[in-house]
Amino acid sequence: MPKNPSATQREIRQTRPFRSKTQEAVIALLRTADLVKRHFAAVLTPHGITLPQYNVLRVLRGAGPDGLPTLEVGQRLIEQAPGITRMMDRLEARGWVRRERCPGDRRQVLCYLTPEGASLLGQLDEPIDRADQAAFAVLTEEQQTLLITLLDATRQGPHLTKAQLD
């Protein structure tokens, strides 16, 4: 593959080159993720929903009619509890989610997707699938597989030990 000398570099308008290959990888990763997020936001905004909200609804749809405790939703999204609570407030206000205290364990609050929420998700499936495809349309299937492998490896990797922190 031809090495584009400055795709990322020119975007940042940086005078000096990257200090290291790794630094370039970090910046490429963060900027790409940011761009892809914006791309999805552009699809969702006209429907009055944000990307995190959409993800919550998808999790609830995946949970089926039994619903899910609030924090379970958060865990599946790697999000912190407080954020989930407030997001759920809004989703409930919009009528996409229903909440109910769990009779078995009254500490828990079970969250369910409402028919309205399911309907919204149904409308979004196609556009979101298309957005998925569009985001990586330039890569072949093999290249996508390779990318996934590299990203998965990065996530599994030894990132920082506490000794390295300072």
Added chain:
Amino acid sequence: MPKNPSATQREIRQTRPFRSKTQEAVIALLRTADLVKRHFAAVLTPHGITLPQYNVLRVLRGAGPDGLPTLEVGQRLIEQAPGITRMMDRLEARGWVRRERCPGDRRQVLCYLTPEGASLLGQLDEPIDRADQAAFAVLTEEQQTLLITLLDATRQGPHLTKAQLD
């Protein structure tokens, strides 16, 4: 806890497989970026600075003694103007940045890194470099190059078409 099924998939605890390779790529990308961001945040938090703030300071350091107009900083970070203004407020309050109305064009506000800001950056260079290395330590140099190429290609891809057409 089991140890080794499918990396990304197990994290999300999703019952069904990904609907497409592309969807898997999207999720892998977003989650990896998120994780890497958290690692940098862990390095920066003890120093009382956030990742976006750190990036602003780096841009200002790169600008040198001539400073940069507020929105120029924003452009180099792909951030919107309002966010930059407020972040700069905080950076100025912390003494890391100095602002001054441009005499030539009184609409602009030039931002400069203060010696205190420069000193902070100096302290952070090493830990941040180590964090860069650690983030991709599992990948060889060639794999990093490959990853960068794939990510760059993704960013140049068709989801940018409208913006690129002008």
Added chain:
DNA sequence: AGCAGCTACTTGACATGACAACCATTGTCC
């Protein structure tokens, strides 16, 4: 000169995202 239009911010409002503190339940252990 004078005014329309553009530029560079600034402010306000709202949605995340993270942390800390707090409350109600539940589980545990003596």
Added chain:
DNA sequence: GGACAATGGTTGTCATGTCAAGTAGCTGCT
């Protein structure tokens, strides 16, 4: 059975990120 820790949420605060609207200053055209 009663103190106490752990669990599951909620609330408050702060920093970002984004959009919409407003303001001050500059530019071009007449």
